[in-house]
Amino acid sequence: MKIGFLGTGKMGTPMALRLLAAGHELRVWNRTEGRIEPLLREGAIAAGTPAEAELGADAVITMLFDDAANEEVLFGSNGLMDALEPGALHIACSTISVALSERLTAEHARRNQLFVAAPVFGRPNVAEEGRLWIVVAGSDAAIAKARPVLEPLSRGISVIGREPRQAHAVKLGGNFLISTMIQSLSEAFVFAESQGIAPSVFLEAVNSALFQSPFYAAYGNVMLHPPEHAGASIDLGAKDTRLLREAAASRNTRLSLADNLAEIFQQAKQAGLAHEDWAVGQYRIAQRRSILKL
Structure with missing residues (x-):
């Protein structure tokens, strides 16, 4: 063709x-x-x-x-x-x-x-x-x-x-799930580190026991071993989260977790991580947010 x-x-x-x-x-x-x-x-x-x-x-x-x-x-x-x-x-x-x-x-x-x-x-x-x-x-x-x-x-x-709109909505919903997976994995890694457990050991044990997911393994590896070139950037994640929230709002729907992710992406951009790998950037922000200010 x-x-x-x-x-x-x-x-x-x-x-x-x-x-x-x-x-x-x-x-x-x-x-x-x-x-x-x-x-x-x-x-x-x-x-x-x-x-x-x-x-x-x-x-x-x-x-x-x-x-x-x-x-x-x-x-x-x-x-x-x-x-x-x-x-x-x-x-x-x-x-x-x-x-x-x-x-x-x-x-x-x-x-x-x-x-x-x-x-x-x-x-x-x-x-x-x-x-x-x-x-x-x-x-x-x-x-x-x-x-x-x-x-x-x-x-x-x-x-x-x-309706073509339906495929684009599925894509935004899928990327939202990726972002939430990365965020939960980031915070779980932060927790593991606070307990003296290597994130790689935590990931292998939990993924084997609970998910058997190549996505958890692949994104966990990206987070722990940042690539030389970003596969997808924080800017991209922020854009897709914004589009998801706009689509939800157009149908009178609010997604509170997406609202929280938007704040995280904004913090990442303010920290100069806009062009950082999507997964790496979210992990770094999770590490920064984890420090208690007593």
Whole structure:
């Protein structure tokens, strides 16, 4: 298939490489031109604008950081929306707000275009292995057309419903669970340390006894052995928590734990940890908050 790919950052680049390896023809664009060089070496074609990425494409994927980036790329000058033909398919893999997902659904319907929300679960190393888990929502016809594009990227696909907003809501809810897991693990590590127990020993014992979870093991390892390059940053965690709270508020729902997490992320940013790894940053704030001021 001919695929346009917009956004070749930490997640987008390994995803695009998987599509090239699967034999798809890719036309790629990124705001920072140097980011597309690894893809060009593998046979991708450079697009000068987001609109150019659509030329002759069977589908266009967006994998951009936040709502602002999506707004600019989709609706700005030489944006994707005006370039898409009726019947064209847009696959939104970004983690965006439910509100923007609803706007995109309405815009695509007005223009007679197909739209699938397909946010992904997994860090960059998981994307490199083609083992992302993808949650999708959209019409049956749109999802059927998107599957050959998404399958080389994933170890599994969950169909959430017919409304694209539902997939983006699941992604925000999943990231909320990751944040809460990291926070509870951070505070448990702080407790273990206060009792003279090595966090690594605590993690092995509790995970073996209670959870048998590769997520606890993987995130615990990141927290105790910070990576040279952040897989996902505190900024990203803060953004997703804000989007979750906004989506909840739009349905007259309050999530008190999410409110607490928002405060923790704010403290992390004030401490200069905005670009620190998500898990490492939360652990460091838990350590700072643990000191009793008697």
